[in-house]
Amino acid sequence: MYIGKVVGNVVSTKKEAALTGYKLMIVELIQRNTQEKLEEIVAIDLVGAGRGEFVLVVRGSSARMATKKHDAPIDAAIIGIIDTFDE
Template identity: 50%
Template sequence: MYLGKVIGTVVSTSKDESLIGTKLLIVARLSETLAPDGSTEIAVDWVGAGNGEVVIVSCGSGARQTNGHEDTVIDASIVGIVDTVEVHGQRGAA
C-alpha cells in the first residue's frame, strides 16, 4: 500500500468487462511527508474519493480482493481516504 493524492479522473467507454461500473482516478504517489515522488497510477475508487484528497492505495492481488473482485484486471484500488498522517511525532493534515 502507499499514500497518494487524487489528481484527476479517467473516462473509458471501451474497457475490460470487469471494469464496467468502476470509477477510475489518477493518483500521484506521495512520500510519508506527503511530498509527490513523481510517479502516477490509475486506481479504481471504492471509497468515494475526490480530486485533491490524500488516499490509501492497495496494489496487486490485495487490490483485487476489495469488494469481491478477485477475477478482475484491477492492479490498484483506493481503499481509504486519509485524515491525518503522523511520522515520528510530526503530525500533518492531509
C-alpha cells in the same frame, strides 16, 4: 499500502466488463515524510475519493481482493480517504 493524492480521473467509454461501474482515478503516490512524488498510477475508487484528497491505495492481489473480483484486471484500488497524517 501506499499514500497517494488524487490528481485526476480517467474516462473510458469502452473497457473490460469487470471494470464496469468503477470510477478510475489518477493517483500520485507520494513519500510521506517529504511528500516527494514517486509515480502516477490509475486506480479504481472504492470509497468515493475526489480530486485533491489524500488516499490509501493497495496494489496487486490486494486490490483485486478488495473488490472480491479475483479474476478482474485490477492492479490498484483506493480503499480509504485520509483525514490527517502526522509528518
